Amino acid sequence: MSLWIWLLGALAAIAALAWIGLWAARRLSGNAPRYRDMSYGVAFGYALALAAIAAGIWLWMKPGAVYFRWAVMGFAICAVAAFLFRLAGRHLGPERLKRQFRKMPLTAAFGILVILIYAFVAIFAGWIAPHGQEAVLGAANVVPGGDPAMGGDPAFPLGTDRIGRDILSRLIYGAQNTVGLAFATTLLAFFLGGSLGLLAAVVGGWLDQVLSRGVDVLMAIPSLIFALLLLTIASVWADGARGLLTFYMVLIIAVIDSTRVFRLARSVGIGIVVMDYVEAAKLRGEGMGHLVFREILPNAMAPLLAEFGLRFCFVFLTIASLSFLGVGIQPPLADWGTMVRDLAQFINFAAFAPMVALAPLLPALAIAILTVGVNFVVDWMLHRASGLKS
């Protein structure tokens, strides 16, 4: 109850601050248009922002708020890194690339930087990682931080897990396994859904009906449950062969996700098929291949690419959650979803030993940052495709 009273009081204070601030600004500036035409709602927004900043500073001062301080510092580091990356892009490289960087918002620069780093780490995991992903190195449950006084070990900067495998190495290999598989799955989903969707749009009629209703049936079943069900069947078929099970998993997720791609490709395609240039190509006597790949696909590219980014995130999260549930990527292969599950108990120590609780948060953070980064890039591409200019 007191919390509610407290919240209401704070709101009232902010409202009063906004009113007084607006009045004062009008008086002091001699009724300049900027303040004269500012509505109370906007002034309230400014007051709210001020209050939020004040609350942030207060929280920063509190000794217990370790994670908050880390988050703020992490945010600042990310922002600076993105800014430097964009600055570098604006002054290095070929002219066309420079022009792209000049128009780029900071969020998109951050997204691209994240994707580049992840791709680099995934490709060169074998060289970067200090240990093998399956190597059991003796000391179990080493605390992250590398400080022996706190139970850490300088040899394992991010600690080890319950059976003594190096978490840093497993994080790096996890990029390869999780991101690589997600990428392959998304590509397959796009190949399936994209080509069938555009074909349905061009041909129309009964082919469109058959494909669309088939997709409706697949979409009617909740995707995670459906994937679980199919994977259970597949694990019987795979009969313990790990590679085969992973292959089945890629196939199943690709088919389930291709339904969404199909929907998008079909609706985008239908919008393009009615264009006069497609009609002109039809009247010229062009074949289906030319129509789909030369006339329609280039114009459907922007929304499809944007969808690719989003879909990649969803596939990635699906794989992580399947692994968390134990039917995805099989141990001892490193995978971020599995790592979160394995280290989950440590989260209970968060209140009194922040470093210990960091262990399960690191793979979760790896997932979160990639998702955010990819979405930033997708937003930017959608923005450019829609022709909106800020």
Next chain:
Amino acid sequence: MTPLLEIRDLRIEGRSDEEWHPIINGVDLTLGRGEVLGLIGESGAGKSTLGLAAMGYVRDGVRISGGSVMFDGIDLMNASTEEKRSLLGRRIAYVAQSAAASFNPAHKLIDQHVEAPVRHGVQDRGESIEDAIELYAKLRLPNPEEIGFRYPHQVSGGQLQRAMTAMAMSCRPDLIIFDEPTTALDVTTQIEVLAAIRDIVDQFGTSAIYITHDLAVVAQMADRIKVLLRGDEVETAPTREMLDAPREDYTKSLWAVRGYHRPEKPKPGPESVPILAVEGVTAAYGEQVVLNEVSFDIHPGRTVAVVGESGSGKSTTARVITGLLPPRSGVVRFEGEALPPSYRQRSKDQLRQIQMIYQMADTALNPRQSIAQIVGRPVRFYSGLKGRRLAARVDELLEQIELDPAIYRDRLPGELSGGQKQRVGIARALAAEPRLIICDEVTSALDQLVAEGILKLLARLQDELGLSYMFITHDLATVKAIADEVVVMKEGRVIEQGPKTEMFTPPHHPYTDLLLSSVPEMDPDWLDRLLAERRVEALGEAATDKM
């Protein structure tokens, strides 16, 4: 007495590619009480931007960088949002180009009409509804008692435009800005809207700024005309003076456009085989019959214009000829030989012979292909040319349409102007080396000067290559300029057809007469005269009905 609206040295800039570009460079404008000022110019001349600035408003991404706008002694540039809010809708109103896009489709007309008067406290809802019905009657809307209680989609385009004018009138504003209110309408509908707008503006002594690109329309409406060119004023003069003796070269060139005229070619001999013969074609979309027993011939080297209002079946005829819509009955013959009904069954050579040029060059050219790809594809597809010979042929085609290949070969359609895009559309049709080209409203989306250039180009190509044209249009000025024969269509039927000179000399079929007389002329008295004539006719008919 001070003028109602006074704009001094107004400068407006728009933002694109992270830079500010000038849109209006220091234009002055003075509007007296009860005066109607016509604002004309090509697209991109800044007419609409200037019109909106007269309300103290600019669109997003646009800013006023200098000058002043005084409305009845109020400085709109420095007025607060509150002050502007009390003026807009009440003392200054705006009528947009497309009423269909400006009405909220989810609310009834009357609910949108009463919003301004109720909000500004001019009238309460009941009074305002009564007033709306009166205004609807004044604007000669059918069923003024009930029409307001319909949704926008239940009312025709011309009626909607008048309802919008009534809405602008609802608070009896001192100034109305009309932004191309009749551009999207058919000629026959345009007349009604023009007459209605003019009457009501006269009646209430409202001042108005009338924005349009059609000189003949502005001649009917305005007391004074101001000509704009790329953000600069060219000249301003009272309407009659401007029409009789334009001072500037640019204005003269605008006036001269309507003078383009191509003499009718001699009639084909009796033994001439028509290149295209449409014989008794009936076509339908599902159950809806849209073409009814349509027949006409096109002889080699001639231009046949197919005219009619929107919905008359002109474009459907083109779809039947190209094979996109197989007819229900009837046949299309090419050089005496029956074409298969669907384009899918036609041979490559049959497809090559008939090419199309589209109305909207924006949607007719693939935005992701370069000009060389767009023009080169048909060349390669039909003749199999490759490599350097293909490139040479493309250059030759671009030279034929008067575009410099070195500059335009590698550009994308988005980097061309409207007229240039339409030229590329022509080049693509030529690339197939056809005998017949179907031109579907090819000039109606273009400014008059640019349209004239396209018509001249088509005429030149016809002389050089012996092409035949089927020219679909609703613009009779275009027909007068280039046609040899005219086919008049209405509701899917051919009403009248014949050589141009015959068609343009009386007696006409009544519908042809209506179409012809509805084309605005560059004479300020034309609308008055026409309305007077029609009124006399209507009275005469009423009298005969009684007897």
